Amino acid sequence: xxxxxxxxxxxxxxxxxxxxxxxxxxxxxxxxxxxxxxxxxxxxxxxxxxxxxxxxxxxxxxxxxxxxxxxxxxxxxxxxxxxxxxxxxxxxxxxxxxxxxxxxxxxxxxxxxxxxxxxxxxxxxxxxxxxxxxxxxxxxxxxxxxxxxxxxxxxxxxxxxxxxxxxxxxxxxxxxxxxxxxxxxxxxxxxxxxxxxxxxxxxxxxxxxxxxxxxxxxxxxxxxxxxxxxxxxxxxxxxxxxxxxxxxxxxxxxxxxxxxxxxxxxxxxxxxxxxxxxxxxxxxxxxxxxxxxxxxxxxxxxxxxxxxxxxxxxxxxxxxxxxxxxxxxxxxxxxxxxxxxxxxxxxxxxxxxxxxxxxxxxxxxxxxxxxxxxxxxxxxxxxxxxxxxxxxxxxxxxxxxxxxxxxxxxxxxxxxxxxxxxxxxxxxxxxxxxxxxxxxxxxxxxxxxxxxxxxxxxxxxxxxxxxxxxxxxxxxxxxxxxxxxxxxxxxxxxxxxxxxxxxxxxxxxxxxxxxxxxxxxxxxxxxxxxxxxxxxxxxxxxxxxxxxxxxxxxxxxxxxxx
Numbered sequence: 001x002x003x004x005x006x007x008x009x010x011x012x013x014x015x016x017x018x019x020x021x022x023x024x025x026x027x028x029x030x031x032x033x034x035x036x037x038x039x040x041x042x043x044x045x046x047x048x049x050x051x052x053x054x055x056x057x058x059x060x061x062x063x064x065x066x067x068x069x070x071x072x073x074x075x076x077x078x079x080x081x082x083x084x085x086x087x088x089x090x091x092x093x094x095x096x097x098x099x100x101x102x103x104x105x106x107x108x109x110x111x112x113x114x115x116x117x118x119x120x121x122x123x124x125x126x127x128x129x130x131x132x133x134x135x136x137x138x139x140x141x142x143x144x145x146x147x148x149x150x151x152x153x154x155x156x157x158x159x160x161x162x163x164x165x166x167x168x169x170x171x172x173x174x175x176x177x178x179x180x181x182x183x184x185x186x187x188x189x190x191x192x193x194x195x196x197x198x199x200x201x202x203x204x205x206x207x208x209x210x211x212x213x214x215x216x217x218x219x220x221x222x223x224x225x226x227x228x229x230x231x232x233x234x235x236x237x238x239x240x241x242x243x244x245x246x247x248x249x250x251x252x253x254x255x256x257x258x259x260x261x262x263x264x265x266x267x268x269x270x271x272x273x274x275x276x277x278x279x280x281x282x283x284x285x286x287x288x289x290x291x292x293x294x295x296x297x298x299x300x301x302x303x304x305x306x307x308x309x310x311x312x313x314x315x316x317x318x319x320x321x322x323x324x325x326x327x328x329x330x331x332x333x334x335x336x337x338x339x340x341x342x343x344x345x346x347x348x349x350x351x352x353x354x355x356x357x358x359x360x361x362x363x364x365x366x367x368x369x370x371x372x373x374x375x376x377x378x379x380x381x382x383x384x385x386x387x388x389x390x391x392x393x394x395x396x397x398x399x400x401x402x403x404x405x406x407x408x409x410x411x412x413x414x415x416x417x418x419x420x421x422x423x424x425x426x427x428x429x430x431x432x433x434x435x436x437x438x439x440x441x442x443x444x445x446x447x448x449x450x451x452x453x454x455x456x457x458x459x460x461x462x463x464x465x466x467x468x469x470x471x472x473x474x475x476x477x478x479x480x481x482x483x484x485x486x487x488x489x490x491x492x493x494x495x496x497x498x499x500x501x502x503x504x505x506x507x508x509x510x511x512x513x514x515x516x517x518x519x520x521x522x523x524x525x526x527x528x529x530x531x532x533x534x535x536x537x538x539x540x541x542x543x544x545x546x547x548x549x550x551x552x553x554x555x556x557x558x559x560x561x562x
Contacts, residue, residue, distance in 0.1 A: 037065045039122040043214060044223030045115065047129035048231040048276025050169060051292070052109040055129050055230055058276035059117045060217070061098040068093035075104050075115045079126060085113060097210045099273045109134045127227040130168060136522075137295035141166055143229070144516040146173040146236075146368075146450025147476030148216070151182070151190030151197050153535025155221035157477040157515050160532060160542050162224040164517070168294070170229050171518075173450030173474065174236025174306070174368045176275070177212050179203045179251065185242075186480055189536055204257050209270035217274065226276075233275055234288055234302045236368040236451055240267040243422055245310040246344075264307065289347050291354050298520045299358040301351060303367035305424075309344015314421045316382060326378050328415045335418070335428055342427035352437050361522055361552055363443040369423040369451045371431060372458030372471045372504050375416035385411060387489050391497040416501075420452070428463075435462045438469060444552040445469025446525050448518070453481040455514065455529050457507040457548050459558045467557045470550045472527040475514040478535045482510035506559045507546050514545065524549045526562065 042062040049056045061069055068091050075086040085107060092100045100117060107113065110133030117124040133140075143161045161170070178185065182200040190196045198215045199208055216222060237243055241263070243250035248260050257263065268285050271277075280290045286308060292300045319331040343351070355363050365371075379385045385393070393408055404412070418425030425431075438445040445468055447460065456473030475481065483491050491511035498508045507529075514531035529545030547562040 037063055037069065037120045039063050039069070039120045041117065041122065041124035043217040044227055045117065045124050045127035046226035046231065046276045047115065047127055047229075048233065049278040049290075049292075050130060050132050050230040050232075052132045052134050053107050054103055054105040055107065055113070055131060056276045056278050057100075057102045057104055057115050057117075057127075057129070059100045059124050060214075060274075061092055061100065061119060063098060066094065069098070069119055071100050071117050071119045073100070073102050073104070073115065073117050075107075075113050077111070077113060079114045079128075081114065081116070097270070097273050101273075101276065103278060107131050110137075125223075125227055129230045132168075132292060133295045133297075135295050137297040138521065140168050140294045140298050140520040142518045142520070143167045143170045144173065144448055144450075144472070144474045144518055145170065145477055146474050147175040147453050147479040148222075149175070149178045149186050149238075149476070149479040150216055150219070151178075151184075151193075151195045152186035152480060153189070153195075153478040153513070154193065154538060154540075155219055155477060156532040156535055156540045157513055158219075158225040159221040160530065161515055162221065162228045164228075167229045167517075169292075170225065170231045171300075171366050171448060172231055172233040173366060173448060174234055175238040175450065175476075175479070176233065176235070177216050178238045178479075179212070179241055186478075186484075193536070202251075204263055204266075206266040206269060209267050210273070213270055213274040231276055232292060232300070232302060232366065233277055234304060234366060234368065235271055236306055239271055240264055240307065243313060244307050245312045246307060248312065250313075289343075289350065291358075293358070293360065294520070296360055297522060298362045298364055299354070299360040300364045300366055301354055303343060303351065303365055304347065305342050305368050309341045309347055311341050311427070314426055316417075316421070320382065324384075326382065326414065326417075328378075328417075331417065335421070335426060338429040340427050340429055342424065342430040348430070348433060351434070355437060355441055355443055358443075361444060362520055362525055363438065363445050364520075364525075365434075365445070365447045367447070367449060370420065370449045370456065370458075370471065370473055371424040371434075371447045372449075372456065372460060372473075374419050374423065374425055374456075374458075374502055374505070376419045376498075376501060377411075378414040378417050379411050381417055381419050387486050387494055387497060391493065391500075394500075423451070432463055435460065435468045439466065442554060443469075444525075444550075444557065446518075446550065447471040448516075449473040450476075453479045455507070455509040455512070455516075455545065456505065457527065457546070457559055458502075458504045459506060461504065469557050470525075470559050472516060472518065472548070474516045475509065475512060475529070475531065477515070478513055481512075486510075506561075507548060509545060512543065512545070514543075522552075524551050 040062040043060040046058040077083045086104045112130045116126045181202040182197040203212045241249035241251040288304045319327045453476035455475040458471045460469045495508040512531040517528040519526045526549040528547050531543040533541045
């Protein structure tokens with residue numbers, strides 16, 4: 001319905017308050033007919049990639065208009081917008097799916113700001129963001145997330161984190177969306193929860209990816225956390241297709257789904273439209289790796305271990321003979337090949353340079369897959385024996401070794417191999433390069449990892465056993481973990497068994513969805529694991545998890561229980 005001009009001005013005054021005069025200038029901007037346009041901010045607001053003097057502000061216009069629209073944005077030092085720190089206008093339109101992204105500059109360091117958008121009398125929700133600090137900071141606090149599968153459950157993890165008032169930034173390590181069709185992975189309860197994926201098909205085209213982001217970003221809990229704190233993100237595989245690598249993916253069939261590189265380009269375009277991210281190089285939208293300096297306390301390096309430089313994953317089937325015997329020597333040669341790349345040469349050189357020039361107390365890698373050595377006995381990895389049965393066999397070998405049968409002895413004699421060749425374990429020379437860099441530079445290294453849907457904490461050592469740093473692996477927001485794989489096993493026994501079998505592993509939690517709060521000070525880096533009781537019902541409770549820390553200094557690069 002077309003409103004009189006006076007009515008339009010009244011609505012604009014109501015939404016903008018003291019800045020109504022400048023907002024009125026937008027009345028005739030955009031649209032295909034120059035008249036009134038119905039505008040909504042159905043996907044909330046977000047901010048991201050904070051620096052000491054700037055931050056990305058994001059929103060999206062929902063409209064029936066077919067042309068471009070001019071959008072006003074404001075950033076204030078107070079939630080009432082009495083003191084405007086920065087303001088401006090920017091266009092959006094169908095070419096960018098009506099998303100709005102502004103790099104608000106000229107800001108003060110280590111300060112919270114509030115922001116909002118307005119167009120045609122409609123005002124967005126108000127968001128809160130924060131710039132990075134400079135100098136000798138006493139503390140940085142981060143909330144860390146990964147693996148957010150909409151049909152798998154409610155986003156209670158986001159809801160819990162949005163209650164926190166002291167987070168400097170949220171770190172999302174990838175799998176922000178999933179690409180599967182409505183009846184795909186982890187979707188068996190989706191209809192009952194009202195969380196069926198849209199579109200119904202596996203997403204392949206630019207329009208598909210945009211619609212899937214729109215569905216996720218309509219979620220109230222995801223909107224709440226984006227409005228509460230700035231995000232620093234990287235993609236993993238599901239923003240594109242499962243088990244992606246440089247030239248393909250496990251979940252991509254060129255014969256029926258077209259060129260992989262074309263799909264990759266469309267997925268990257270949608271990601272950059274819908275995420276509050278600043279491109280390091282506008283001419284190379286596939287380059288996502290970048291650094292953030294929190295004063296002299298922390299340098300955070302966000303990496304792409306997924307699609308820029310990754311060689312194709314190895315598969316165990318190639319190393320199992322006709323009789324079922326595992327060819328350990330052939331496998332070791334392949335997995336240790338010095339030419340195998342995970343990040344690629346350019347990114348590896350860049351990371352060496354970033355770490356080398358940083359004077360921060362802590363060097364942190366925000367990246368997708370586990371870096372720690374996660375070796376399990378080959379019979380377990382290859383499915384020849386169940387987890388509980390193997391642990392019982394270990395106990396038998398310890399208490400009554402003379403009673404072991406020949407078959408049991410053969411099982412126990414099998415070598416240990418990486419449980420996940422999609423992780424750094426499948427790219428061992430590349431891992432040694434990163435660890436050697438940190439060790440040679442005498443850096444205090446903390447690695448953040450997602451991807452597995454389980455919580456982990458491990459000591460990091462090079463191939464010679466020399467301590468280099470620690471890794472904190474975060475659980476998923478909704479995607480199921482090992483409890484979905486070892487359905488008939490007690491999750492507590494699975495976690496305890498993994499801690500027993502895997503040497504560098506200090507902590508495992510394999511059944512709960514959650515996030516981490518990572519607190520960095522000059523004297524320690526501490527990770528608090530936080531979980532929710534369920535993601536399958538609308539009601540839930542918060543559950544406290546393990547707390548671990550590490551100290552700076554060459555003699556202290558290991559995990560300590562708190």
